[in-house]
Amino acid sequence: RDTNGVVTSKADEDDVVYKFSTQYFFNDDFMAYFLFSQGFRLGGENSERAAATGQVPPTFAPDFLDNWEIGAKMTFLDGAMQLNVTGFLLDWKDRQFSISNFEENGAWWLRGTENGGDTETTGVEVSLDWQITDNLFLTGSLTTLDAEIAEEIRLADGTELQPGDPLPNSPELAYNLAVDYTFPFQVFSGDLWTRLNYSYGDEWYDSTFTAAERDPEGLIDDWTNVNLQVGLSLPNAWTITAFVNNLTDERRVNGRQDNRYASDWFGTPNYRRFEFTQRPIHYGLSLRKTFF
Numbered sequence: 250r251d252t253n254g255v256v257t258s259k260a261d262e263d264d265v266v267y268k269f270s271t272q273y274f275f276n277d278d279f280m281a282y283f284l285f286s287q288g289f290r291l292g293g294e295n296s297e298r299a300a301a302t303g304q305v306p307p308t309f310a311p312d313f314l315d316n317w318e319i320g321a322k323m324t325f326l327d328g329a330m331q332l333n334v335t336g337f338l339l340d341w342k343d344r345q346f347s348i349s350n351f352e353e354n355g356a357w358w359l360r361g362t363e364n365g366g367d368t369e370t371t372g373v374e375v376s377l378d379w380q381i382t383d384n385l386f387l388t389g390s391l392t393t394l395d396a397e398i399a400e401e402i403r404l405a406d407g408t409e410l411q412p413g414d415p416l417p418n419s420p421e422l423a424y425n426l427a428v429d430y431t432f433p434f435q436v437f438s439g440d441l442w443t444r445l446n447y448s449y450g451d452e453w454y455d456s457t458f459t460a461a462e463r464d465p466e467g468l469i470d471d472w473t474n475v476n477l478q479v480g481l482s483l484p485n486a487w488t489i490t491a492f493v494n495n496l497t498d499e500r501r502v503n504g505r506q507d508n509r510y511a512s513d514w515f516g517t518p519n520y521r522r523f524e525f526t527q528r529p530i531h532y533g534l535s536l537r538k539t540f541f
Contacts, residue, residue: 340367
């Protein structure tokens with residue numbers, strides 16, 4: 250710590266991580282693959298002030314990830330359709346958790362990171378590209394997740410996690426679908442096109458604590474979003490696009506910050522939670538030049 254109270258620390262972490270992959274082509278239209286890879290996140294130090302209370306550990310260790318994937322890439326209709334399917338398992342060991350749910354005096358600065366235990370996330374990802382006609386193109390993707398605690402964990406702030414408890418920021422289902430259509434005539438020697446995009450995301454919890462408690466205040470609702478574009482791509486590499494985003498004017502919450510303890514500490518009840526939302530319906534015009 251220097252004379253200005255600034256704390257400087259230095260640490261070294263090293264590890265060996267492995268990666269292995271293989272693939273097999275059954276024919277020109279069907280390839281399957283397998284992948285195993287590892288990773289880790291660095292450890293670190295918590296606030297000296299918080300650690301001095303004895304409730305927050307002074308340091309936290311690295312956590313480690315094993316990633317397993319098996320998938321296939323397939324083409325159909327003489328190459329007009331491509332379908333990719335992947336199943337995966339993310340196995341976290343000694344996972345780092347944020348801790349801040351201390352009830353004693355609600356001190357806003359009493360927070361940090363600690364190693365809790367093991368978690369698992371399994372899921373499936375599917376993507377599709379389909380050139381239906383010369384003018385009509387369809388693309389989409391879908392992800393399903395089952396993200397949960399793998400063992401009994403008790404965090405320093407008193408949060409108790411049981412096997413099967415959901416992990417935060419992990420919607421069980423999300424998908425996206427888009428349709429592109431190029432009109433069969435030209436305007437000013439350019440291609441006139443339109444694109445309609447629809448997205449959906451399932452509900453999810455905003456923190457480990459709210460997920461463990463199944464706290465409805467921490468549950469972010471499922472959402473939909475629709476965007477529409479109409480564009481003109483000119484032969485001189487200029488593209489003019491008119492767009493309407495959030496066409497149905499949905500209020501989508503992208504994230505939420507739990508500020509209850511700081512709010513209680515400072516006596517500002519209106520700031521117990523911050524929500525980060527997408528913009529309401531908005532529209533505009535863009536002009537883009539492509540340089541080769």
